[in-house]
Amino acid sequence: TSNCWGYGEDDGPFFWHKGYPIAQGNRQSPINIVTSETVYDSSLSPLIVSYEHCTSISISNNGCSVAVEYADTEQGPVIEGGPLSDAYRLKQFHFHWGHKDYHGSEHTVDGKTYASELHLVHWNTSKYQTFREAAAASDGLAVLGVFLEAGEEHQGLLKITDALNMVKFKGRTADLKEFNPKCLLPKNLKYWTYPGSLTTPPLHESVIWIVFEEPIEVAKKQMEKFRMLLFSQEEEDEKFMENNFRPPQPLKGRQVCASYN
Numbered sequence: 001t002s003n004c005w006g007y008g009e010d011d012g013p014f015f016w017h018k019g020y021p022i023a024q025g026n027r028q029s030p031i032n033i034v035t036s037e038t039v040y041d042s043s044l045s046p047l048i049v050s051y052e053h054c055t056s057i058s059i060s061n062n063g064c065s066v067a068v069e070y071a072d073t074e075q076g077p078v079i080e081g082g083p084l085s086d087a088y089r090l091k092q093f094h095f096h097w098g099h100k101d102y103h104g105s106e107h108t109v110d111g112k113t114y115a116s117e118l119h120l121v122h123w124n125t126s127k128y129q130t131f132r133e134a135a136a137a138s139d140g141l142a143v144l145g146v147f148l149e150a151g152e153e154h155q156g157l158l159k160i161t162d163a164l165n166m167v168k169f170k171g172r173t174a175d176l177k178e179f180n181p182k183c184l185l186p187k188n189l190k191y192w193t194y195p196g197s198l199t200t201p202p203l204h205e206s207v208i209w210i211v212f213e214e215p216i217e218v219a220k221k222q223m224e225k226f227r228m229l230l231f232s233q234e235e236e237d238e239k240f241m242e243n244n245f246r247p248p249q250p251l252k253g254r255q256v257c258a259s260y261n
């Protein structure tokens with residue numbers, strides 16, 4: 001889809017409200033998580049991540065990020081529990097990152113930015129028939145957010161970072177079979193959760209956010225591979241894909257719940 005929005009100085013996050021007025025809505029994402037204002041919610045049950053049957057299909061450069069898509073089948077990978085009343089099936093995961101390792105995440109924690117943020121996008125298959133329908137419903141989507149920080153090489157991520165050179169240009173897709181993203185989750189699944197939105201247009205306010213406190217470590221050279229991707233198509237002026245993150249949005253009175261005390 002030829003987006004008329006981007007991350008540049010004339011089509012970036014500060015302009016999105018023109019095409020998508022919901023950008024100034026009451027449950028926009030990302031947010032800055034102020035840990036002293038989070039509320040421990042003892043009614044939050046543990047998050048159940050059932051990623052056993054993981055048929056990844058492909059990896060693609062969609063012009064705003066790089067995404068790994070999953071087959072939309074009954075026995076696909078699902079999450080449930082935690083703040084969720086229904087089962088949510090994995091549709092895709094993608095990343096946001098910066099020009100350098102000191103920034104790039106969308107959510108921030110007490111103002112701290114991370115080098116990158118992984119989003120695992122799930123939709124409510126108990127209540128809706130398609131992703132598109134769920135994406136427009138207030139309880140339609142659940143996105144797991146994982147912070148990435150520069151450190152040791154991440155073995156599980158190698159299969160992704162080694163595939164990036166196959167999808168350098170916008171619109172490119174490559175096979176990526178049997179990738180199980182469970183290896184991308186942190187050891188400790190303590191999380192914060194709050195009601196929010198897609199962080200890119202159409203910015204639908206349909207996401208239950210579940211953001212893990214513990215970052216995963218990835219090597220600097222793995223981060224550099226994300227930065228050699230392009231926003232642009234072959235034959236267009238080369239525009240390196242970086243800083244594809246939306247800054248934190250107003251909390252508008254929302255409560256952020258913590259899964260732990």
Ligand SMILES: NS(=O)(=O)c1ccc(NC(=S)OCCc2ccsc2)cc1
Nearest residue numbers: 119121131132135143197198199200202
């Ligand atoms: N960064 S994010 O996780 O909030 C996020 C997740 C999904 C999307 N959009 C997707 S997967 O769109 C697929 C096409 C579509 C269908 C209904 S609305 C958009 C945008 C942002």
Ligand SMILES: [Zn+2]
Nearest residue numbers: 094096119199
């Ligand atoms: Zn995202």
